[in-house]
Amino acid sequence: MPSNITHYLFAEEVRPLLGESWKNTLEKNPCVYSLGAQGPDFLSYHRFLPWQGKSPLHEVDERIHRGANSAFFEGMLACGSEEGERALLGAYLAGFLCHYALDMTAHPFIFSMQSIILRGEKLPPEYATAVHRRVETALDLITLRRSRGELPGKLKMAATIALDAGEREVLAQAVAHGVACLTGERYPQALFDEAMRDMKRAFALFGDPTGLIRHAARFIEKRRGMPPELSAMFPTDVESDEFDYANALAEQWEDAFDGGSLHSETFFELYDAAKQRAAQMIDGLGAVLAGEEKFSNLTGDVSLSTGRPPRDSE
Numbered sequence: 001m002p003s004n005i006t007h008y009l010f011a012e013e014v015r016p017l018l019g020e021s022w023k024n025t026l027e028k029n030p031c032v033y034s035l036g037a038q039g040p041d042f043l044s045y046h047r048f049l050p051w052q053g054k055s056p057l058h059e060v061d062e063r064i065h066r067g068a069n070s071a072f073f074e075g076m077l078a079c080g081s082e083e084g085e086r087a088l089l090g091a092y093l094a095g096f097l098c099h100y101a102l103d104m105t106a107h108p109f110i111f112s113m114q115s116i117i118l119r120g121e122k123l124p125p126e127y128a129t130a131v132h133r134r135v136e137t138a139l140d141l142i143t144l145r146r147s148r149g150e151l152p153g154k155l156k157m158a159a160t161i162a163l164d165a166g167e168r169e170v171l172a173q174a175v176a177h178g179v180a181c182l183t184g185e186r187y188p189q190a191l192f193d194e195a196m197r198d199m200k201r202a203f204a205l206f207g208d209p210t211g212l213i214r215h216a217a218r219f220i221e222k223r224r225g226m227p228p229e230l231s232a233m234f235p236t237d238v239e240s241d242e243f244d245y246a247n248a249l250a251e252q253w254e255d256a257f258d259g260g261s262l263h264s265e266t267f268f269e270l271y272d273a274a275k276q277r278a279a280q281m282i283d284g285l286g287a288v289l290a291g292e293e294k295f296s297n298l299t300g301d302v303s304l305s306t307g308r309p310p311r312d313s314e
Contacts, residue, residue: 003136004203005152005235006143008160010271011037011098013147017279020265021286029091034160034169035196036095039103039122039162039304041069045202048197050230056187057195060179067105067310068069070296075181079174088170090289094282100299101278104307106270109263110135112253113245126227133232138245139267140235146268152235153209158200168193210217211236253288257306 011033015026019264035042043061047053064072073093080089113135114128123131144150162169172192180186208214214234221228246267247253254262287293303310 003153003158003233003235004041005036005141006142007039007041007102008157009143009147010102013281014098014275014278015131016078017275018282019095022282023194025091027085029088029167031161031163032088032091033095035163035171035199036092037098038161038199039099041099042195042293043192043201045199046191048198048202055195057191057192060183060185060187061120062128065182065305067087068301070240070294070299071190071293071300072178072182073299075178078175078181084290085170088167090285091165091175092171093289097151097281097285098278100304101274101281103304104302105165105274105277105303106267107305108255108307109247109253109265109267109270111256113247116253117243121208122150123256125193130227130229133229135245137232138243141237142246142267143271151209151237153207153237157203157207160205161200162202163260164216168196172196177253206244207233208234209237236238257308264267307311 015023015228018026024038038063043055043057043064046055046057063069073096076089076093080086083284111134114132117123117135118125118128141152144155172189172287176187176189179192206214213233214231214236217231217234218228221231227297244251247264250264250266252262252264255263281298284293284298288295288298300309
């Protein structure tokens with residue numbers, strides 16, 4: 001999936017495509033919308049420091065990305081009875097639909113770039129996650145330059161998701177209920193609040209314009225014989241190599257989720273197409289919030305990871 005800067009910028013670029021009522025809602029809840037734009041990724045930031053141990057929410061993040069997930073959204077929609085809470089949930093879900101549209105459109109491309117790098121550099125399979133993150137982080141830099149002519153060191157991502165305690169409480173309750181409806185597992189609401197705060201902490205930590213923190217993380221990884229999974233997450237202001245991460249030259253790439261079909265779209269052709277898709281989905285969200293439509297009618301209940309209907313086993 002694209003990483004946090006790309007998802008934030010994407011959601012901001014979708015805003016002008018929306019109707020006035022949505023623009024007003026998002027102006028009143030900007031950080032909620034931006035957190036929604038990170039989709040379920042905030043769950044993977046829970047206890048993100050290596051010595052904290054793996055959180056059970058990491059698997060929940062994978063489940064939401066991988067399989068049919070309409071039960072998650074329907075569960076969220078069952079929460080928030082007051083007008084202010086419904087508006088907040090609407091802003092969050094509008095952001096989430098941005099995440100959904102970009103992931104389902106671009107994720108096959110990113111997986112293809114990952115495979116090309118693994119083959120080209122003759123890396124072992126255990127480097128797949130590290131290379132996936134490397135592609136995502138490189139696209140963050142490229143997308144920010146294209147969108148705003150800026151570098152990651154100037155963008156304060158932590159400020160974009162600076163929710164107050166009341167906002168976090170409403171969202172944590174809704175997400176916890178949505179997860180219970182999806183998985184049958186009931187996790188304490190406090191875990192979801194912690195995950196939101198952990199993502200904000202991580203965004204503050206990962207600001208690394210000189211690359212020094214990334215180099216230090218890589219040194220530790222090498223000493224421990226680990227793939228560069230953590231160091232690959234640090235965006236820098238300097239491109240680290242000459243690989244064509246956005247496929248600007250329109251080379252062929254293979255969609256492994258569509259029977260190996262060949263494509264030549266650039267990342268930004270997919271990105272721009274996803275913006276139109278996101279705007280259409282958000283336009284239909286009002287009817288869902290009013291109980292007139294099901295959430296699955298917006299998304300087709302396809303996998304965020306593949307853009308295809310999930311297999312029965314998922």
